[in-house]
Each structure stands twice: as structure tokens, then as C-alpha cells.
Amino acid sequence: MHILEANTRPVIALTKHQPSRTDFFSRHTSNGACRKLAARQLIWAEGDVRNEVCLIRSGTVCFYKVLMDGRRVVTGFAYPGDMIGLGTGPHQRNAEAVQCCKLEPMTMASFHSAIASDTAFSDSVQAQSCRELAGSYEHLMVLTKMTASERLAHFLTGLSMRNRRLGYSPNSVLIPMRRVDIADYLGLTIETISRTFTTFKTDGLIGMEDPCVVFLINLERLAALARGACDEKGRVSVCRKIAA
Amino acid sequence: MHILEANTRPVIALTKHQPSRTDFFSRHTSNGACRKLAARQLIWAEGDVRNEVCLIRSGTVCFYKVLMDGRRVVTGFAYPGDMIGLGTGPHQRNAEAVQCCKLEPMTMASFHSAIASDTAFSDSVQAQSCRELAGSYEHLMVLTKMTASERLAHFLTGLSMRNRRLGYSPNSVLIPMRRVDIADYLGLTIETISRTFTTFKTDGLIGMEDPCVVFLINLERLAALARGACDEKGRVSVCRKIAA
DNA sequence: TCCTGCAATTGAGGCTGATCAATTATCCAA
């Protein structure tokens, strides 16, 4: 799954061993033809007409909105096997390739006829829409009620759980995005992200040789943090007990 | 539209002068029969089976999730004329009546046949789903990147814009929900909400005789704040200029 | 080779908003 690129950013891709993860989609496209995107390339902008749905074959995509004054909010990431562009009306947010990506496009016409004719396909679309909605509520919770440590732990364990779902080791994760993307996703600054990585490292929660590869040494405590159950030291947090 | 109740919480309702706002829905229900709910009554819980869609005829509904330790996140509010319960799968969040409510229910069976047969209806559903999605991204932005003043200004101008859309005065808004609901919605504490109301009042941005009725005296500056364009004093904020 | 630009890290200090605590007002039941 993992291929290290020249620019040191790990590119995550679907392997040939997972044909079932893409077949439902490729049945309805032009022979699974792919479009290649460079890192940081804009895929579409907020307000653009929605004219295709894409399956990510490799790489990572980042969705974001920007305020007038330049403040940016990353609303989510999408990974290989995810469909992007679901929804109705014009695009609600910008989509950008975090790293070089391969996208398999499907026209809206094909998409709608596939929805109507292919139950497996429409089920997949339905399932992903539900996951996205649930994820956005989860994300609201992270942003309103969690500390910096809890947020980063939540982010890391999320990547770990994704690995487990796909049959890879949950004990190490690749971080394809830059610190600034993580910061804008978690509602923090890059400095806080960096500092929290460092405290995790000194507390023995993670190991990190370069900014893109993280070993989750103490996954249980990270998961507990992500659930808001204890602080970085492993103690049950005081303010949390009072709230309970 | 506005009826003050015994418990001093203003109950917002649809008037008879807006039949068009409900007709599209009532065509498909049992003569527009309504269910009455008391204040603070649970409508459904997270995980419940989705077995009906409702139109709010009067009152306000609040959606929220609760962490294991009791921390609560309000993900949104719904007002008269809104449909609640749209989506697929089990409910993703709790729904509670902020105040006494009148809901007009529609079974999922009627809902699906209405979607299939009535273009105006399916357009309304589509439109509201889009509004909700856009609103949730907007909300993410508010929670990650805005100060307390900006968040509250955003909340107030949102209510004001809703008034304008419905043909009422945008210069005063009724606050049907408690401070704690606003706080959990904006990711702040009730104390901060209260303090920010007070500073708005002393700065001449708003007038407030009781906690439920707010006069938006300087709507432009509130709107600018809500957009993140300036601070409470009306000056362009320093940190914002740098980011631009 | 140097130079530039970008990404990440680390440190110092300050500010915003949370926490804890006390007070007031209202409503309702006894």
C-alpha cells in the first residue's frame, strides 16, 4: 500500500489485492481510466458546478473552506477507495490534492444511471454519505470539546483504525498531509501540533523518525485520550470527572 | 409569528399567512394532524430507528450528541417550516424540543412515495439537505477559527437573516433556547456567552431587556464581526490583517 | 557550490476563554 515518493511524502494507494474495493465503481466508468494530479493541485473550488464524481485510486484529498481574511478550515480528508464529489448543487468546499493523486472520474450522467440501475453501487454511495455525515458530527465534537492532545490523539487513532479496517497494521500510520493541514483540520496552529507530537513522543505514546511516519507505541492510551477519557499522563482528567 | 408563553420563553410559530410554506408537506400527511411536545422533551435519540419525518409548525428543536463523560455538543437547531428527520439509517443525534413544539409527522412510507411522485416536495427536501450540509461546514468554520464575539455575532445575525427571509424585521431576534444550548452550540461556556452578551450591550451593538429578546442595534457591525472582518470595537483586527 | 523557499521544530510571553464561586431573579409547589 505504501510507496515513498521522491518528495518524501508517503503516497497511499490501493493495491491490486483489493479489486473488490473499486469494482463497484469502475463498472460504470470508461475502463477505469485515471486522471493524475500533482501535489497541491486544486481539484475543484467552492461554488464550482458539480460535474463528476471521482474514486480516489491513490493519494490523499483535502477539503477546505477559506474565510475572506485568509483563515482556512479543513473540513475533511479523503483516501484511496473513497468517492469524492457526492452531493447535489454546486460544490460546497474546495478540494485539493494533498500529494500526487490518481482519480478515476465518472460523469454525473453515468453516476445517476448507475445509482438507478446498480443496487451495489447505490448502497456504496449511501454508505459513504452516512459515514461522512456521522464523521462531520464527530468532528464537531472534537472541535468544540477536546483539548489539543485529545484532538491529535483522535486524528492519529482515526488513521490507525482505517489501517485496521483495510487489513494493515494499526500500530503505525503514514501522515501524507502537512502540519498546516492537520492544524486547520483540528482547529489548532502548526506550533501546537508540533509541540503535541513532541510531548506524545517524550511520553512514550508514539515514535517518530520523520514527520510523515508515526509509530503508535501505546495505542490504548491514545485511544483513551481520543475518547476524552484521560489526559496525556494516563490519569483520568479532573474536569472530565466532574462533568460525568 | 411571535407568541409569548407563560414560561417567558418566546415560542416561534408559522402564521396562517404563510400557507405556501407548509402545503408542500401537508399534502402527504393525515390532514396536517400535529403532535404536541412539552419543553425539553426528547423527540428521538441517537441510534433510534428513523421512522418518520416531521415538519415543525411551531417551537424550536435542538440536535445534540453527548460524550461518555457527559460533555454535550449541540450540532444545530431547527425552526418552524424546517423538516427534521431527513437522512438514512438510524438517527445520528438526539433531537429535543427546546420549548413546547407542534410537529406534523409523516411516515417514511409516505415520505418515500412523496419523493417519488411530487417534484415540488423532493425539491424542497433536496434544498433543505443542501442548506444543512452547507450549514455544517459553516459551523465547522465558526468553531475552529472564530473568537467568542465572532461566534455569538454569527449566531445572532443568523437568526436575524432568518427573520429577513421570512419577511420579519431583521433588527430584533427572539432567543428561544437557553444559554447552555447556545454555549454547547458555539463551543463556549454559559459564562462566556453571558459576558459576551454584556459587552455587546455596553458597546451598543445590541439591546436586551430580558435574556430572550435581543435588539440588533448595529446590525452592520455585528455582520462584519460574524464574517470575521473586525473586532468588537469596530477596528479591523490585527491578527486578521496579517493572515489576509 | 550557494542561495532561496518551504516545512517543521522550539522557545518566550501574552491573551482569550475556562473554571470556580457567589449573587440575583423567576417560577412553582408546599
Place this chain on the structure above:
DNA sequence: TTGGATAATTGATCAGCCTCAATTGCAGGA
């Protein structure tokens, strides 16, 4: 009327995260 519960407000204090600044490392181009 009194007492209790709920909601809102205000004050004092403190900590977590942001801001500003400096440094390091790496990649690519001149």
C-alpha cells in the same frame, strides 16, 4: 409566604493555546 430548583449574571483567577520570533533541515534552481 416560604423554600427549592432553575437560569442568568458577574467577579477573580488560572491555564491552555496562540502569537511572535528564531533556528534547523531539506529540496530544487541558478
